[in-house]
Amino acid sequence: MKRLFIFSILLLFSAICYSQNTVQTLPAKDGGKYVGEVSNNLPNGKGIMYYANGNKEYEGTFKDGQFHGTGTSYYENGKLEYTGQWKEGYMDGYGEAYWDNGFKCYEGTFKDGYFEGVGTSYRLEDGTKLYSGQWIEDSPEGQGTYYYPDGKVEYTGQVKDDQPNGPGTSYYKSGSIEFTGTFSNGYKLDGHGTEYFDGGGKMYEGDFVKGIWEGQGTWYYQNGNIRTKGSFSKDLPCGQVVRYYENGVKKYEGSVALFTNEEGKTVSSAQGYGLWYDENGKIIYKGNFKAGKFDGYGTSYKEDGVTIEHQGQWKDGDFIGK
DSSP: TTTOOOOOBBOOOSSSSOOOOOOEEEGGGGGEEEEEEETTTTTEOOOOOOOOOOOEEEEEEEEEEEEEEEEEEEOOOOOOOEEEEEEEEHHHHEEEOOTTTTSSEEEEEEETTTTEEEEEEOOOOOOOOOOOOETTTEEEEEEEEOTTTOOEEEEEEEEEEEEEEEEEEEEETTEEEEEEEEEEEESSSEEEEEEEEESSEEEEEEEEEEEEEEEEEEEEEETTTTEEEEEEEEEEEEEEEEOOOTSOOOOEEEEEEEEEETSSOOEEEEEEEEEOTTTTEEEEEEEEEETTTEEEEEEEEEEESSSEEEEEEEETTTTEOO
């Protein structure tokens, strides 16, 4: 919000000429009043501004009728609003701002009434830390860290327009790393990065587009072994890939494509030319595939992985002859 907690100090002065450096009581707009040091018919020095209901609006130093120097402002209900440095009526320098429910809103540096420089913001509903880092005109911008309500780090890295944007690292609520890489307009990786399992270990490393696995990458099992390496699209292998069993033995090498199965779910299956292996690394089949089945010209092998079993044309996984 632009220029939070800015106050207008337009006083309705009487025509009486007050002597300088004296303590006076002056009427202020909206039925309030000022009590404090006066110079040149204006609040100058230490003083207190009051609301019409008698509660303090501001207590601190003034210059030429404006909040200037060190002071504390209050909501009309008497609760603390801001305490810190002021310049020509604006919060400027180090200070602390508060929500009207009593929780701290922000602590750090201000400029011309804006959160500007380095500071920490807090949630309205419970006062827990929300963000700590660099600010420009009330918006997180630069290097910063976001927090979950329990105080654990949610994200740390570059920020723009109050969103992760640039190099950074995000975390699961458990505290383990979720993503590391280049973020774009929020919690979505864009470019090269790494996604991790909750609890540790890489899940995927490679290219992302708007948070989706897209391009060249490597997909891992939770035990750390490679699951698939090659080309990805829409979070799934698509194109030329090498697939592995969980024990690390090569499972398939060739082309894969995306299909919609009977349940309406998108799956990645062998499509085009490829080689299929058993869990011991012996070749089962080499040739053409269609939607994950042997289809077209191909060769199947017996258990030894050497002796040819069938060679010729296949249809929907069945050998139909030479």
